[in-house]
Amino acid sequence: REKVEMTKEQRALMKAIVDAYNRHQIPQDVAKKLLQEQYSAEENFLLLTEMATSQVQVLVEFTKNIPGFLSLDREDQIALLKGSTVEAMFLRSAQVFSRKMPNGHTVVLEERIRKSGIPDEFMTPMFNFYKSIGELHMVQEEQAILTAITILMPDRPYVKDHQAVERLQETMLNVLRKLCVLQHPQEQQYFARLLGRLTELRTLSHYHAEMLTSWKMNDHKFTPLLCEIWDVQ
Ligand SMILES: Cc1cc(OCc2c(-c3c(Cl)cncc3Cl)noc2C(C)C)ccc1-c1ccc2c(C(=O)O)cn(C)c2c1
DSSP, X not given: OOOOOOOHHHHHHHHHHHHHHHHOOOOHHHHHHHHHSOOOHHHHHHHHHHHHHHHHHHXXXXXXXXTTGGGSOHHHHHHHHHHHHHHHHHHHHHHHHHTXXXXXXXXXXXXXXXXXXXXXXXXXXXXXXXXXXXXXXXOHHHHHHHHHHHHTOTTSTXXXXXXXXXHHHHHHHHHHHHHHHHHOTTOTXXXXXXXXXXXXXXXXXXXXHHHHHHHHHTTOOOOHHHHHHTTOO
């Protein structure tokens, strides 16, 4: 097989995305709260809401650092963010689980998610997704670029300049394809398996819309930022 090499531009692009991905993380004091606060469905829901809000802020900062994103049409930038936040958050929380967070955070986090008023029918697909992401053993570069690819999805609702987004996403897909060959030379189909996870993400985001409705019915409150980005009244 021909030797796969990344061009100078592709290496620079990957570095920019990985640096942005590492620079923006949930602040430690928010993550630490996982271990401190007591266990009640209410308390768990509030903690998860706080983490979700913090995660959205992290995602917005990461997205702004994706080369080319800020030169997109302003309204398309908003449409991409609104359309991809839930998927990017499922991806991030899955990576957090598979990374086995320090000192038992993972166990506590799973416990709180399981006891936060999320209906059981969504719990199974969510934790199956976490498992399927964990089994991929993605390297950090793959996680960062896959997140950028999820955000730069041209077919999100209300995106006007489809092509401009497609061009950016295509550049990322080319980098990811080479990266997968370089990082997982034994697995021919690794790149295809990664993209298959993006399909699973779509299904999860449909479940998530129903989760929001059921939380709203039980009169759960969200933060202004989550209401804004998830169109919750
Ligand atoms: C793990 C989680 C959940 C979360 O959202 C919690 C929610 C979700 C929901 C659910 Cl449960 C699962 N996946 C995606 C969604 Cl979006 N849906 O609604 C809510 C709230 C509003 C109740 C938001 C953020 C994190 C999260 C992300 C990154 C890190 C992280 C690091 O990067 O180092 C360290 N910690 C402790 C993290 C926690």
